[in-house]
């Protein structure tokens with residue numbers, strides 16, 4: 001389905017576009033044909049306005065037209081289509097932020113005929129009206145949620161259509177291959193050898209498969225910068241897990257005491273490790289316990305470990321290795337992990353040597369959370385563990401999960417086409433089907449081929465008013 005063919009109600013929609021709560025300004029956004037009428041009904045300008053000029057700010061008051069009650073002192077702007085976010089008439093009201101004031105204005109706007117926008121509906125209209133493609137709409141979401149400088153840059157590139165641009169030549173290559181194949185379907189008796197089957201297969205490999213493959217390899221690193229990684233700090237009680245969390249965050253976030261079993265709940269905070277957004281997760285020390293609260297904490301710790309991208313397995317370097325350390329090590333050794341020996345500031349040569357021997361097969365990282373020593377090396381190791389040392393910098397474009405799935409489907413269809421072209425007897429009809437499948441999957445990325453369902457899923461991830 002093409003965007004233009006997807007239907008949506010012509011209703012005028014409205015929402016509060018700023019976070020609810022006290023603040024300097026709050027914005028009400030309205031989009032649709034009723035925008036101007038609503039403005040004229042509710043707005044009382046300071047000076048008389050002959051005609052509202054598009055994209056200009058006007059100062060005045062919002063007034064309930066029925067009761068005459070003044071609601072707020074505001075600035076308003078009416079932006080006439082098509083040069084607007086949604087490509088419809090857009091009205092924005094900048095009021096004093098505050099839950100009550102904003103809801104009152106919104107209520108009036110709704111009373112005048114608008115309906116409440118669904119999450120992401122403004123952006124959805126921008127897509128349906130052809131202002132942005134689907135990959136750009138998704139980039140907006142990434143932009144809002146970006147947690148690192150590089151994630152932000154990636155989102156910006158995508159917002160400017162970088163992914164769509166990478167896809168255009170691939171699509172053209174598929175279309176010209178399809179044209180060749182269709183000639184063969186239409187004129188079988190002529191035995192047209194415009195391109196030998198062999199050459200066509202070669203061409204598909206070079207012009208379609210390799211660019212697809214390149215984009216797919218960017219997925220992993222794109223995901224890293226976009227979503228970040230979860231790093232769980234685990235180990236026996238009192239080894240210094242919370243101290244490490246605090247050291248990496250540069251703040252006293254978690255309670256640290258000499259008492260084993262201090263941390264009982266999960267503590268999560270975002271940190272930035274060499275440009276990667278990292279969700280740092282401090283957990284309850286792992287041990288058998290009679291204490292019900294601590295037991296639940298240990299359970300939660302294990303759940304977090306199961307979903308971690310990296311487990312920092314921490315031991316206390318100032319003590320000799322204990323049975324319990326090895327038992328825990330067995331639990332994590334098959335997951336991506338780093339063995340971190342803490343408290344080197346008070347550890348003796350002897351105990352450190354014991355640890356080195358005990359984990360001879362591991363590259364141990366020696367740190368002091370308390371003195372903030374060895375943290376650089378730790379960051380380095382976290383980074384190279386998740387990036388596999390290959391990714392030096394963030395890619396310029398990278399598909400998200402949905403786009404990756406579409407790229408993979410495209411790739412599979414093209415691989416089928418190539419395989420069919422390399423058969424001793426080639427059936428052009430079959431090859432044409434494969435190439436059409438490929439084009440369809442590719443179209444899902446920009447939204448040329450899409451369904452209501454998919455759109456709902458994507459746009460429901462947006463916040464209200466976006």
Ligand SMILES: Nc1nc2c(ncn2[C@@H]2O[C@H](COP(=O)(O)OP(=O)(O)OP(=O)(O)O)[C@@H](O)[C@H]2O)c(=O)[nH]1
Nearest residue numbers: 237238239240241242243261262263285368369370
């Ligand atoms: N000398 C020294 N002491 C440390 C270091 N790291 C932590 N400690 C001390 O070890 C004790 C335990 O530290 P925590 O960070 O609370 O340990 P934990 O692993 O979070 O403990 P639980 O939450 O009980 O599992 C505290 O007294 C810290 O000051 C370190 O690098 N050197």
Ligand SMILES: [Mg+2]
Nearest residue numbers: 241242262263
């Ligand atoms: Mg702790």
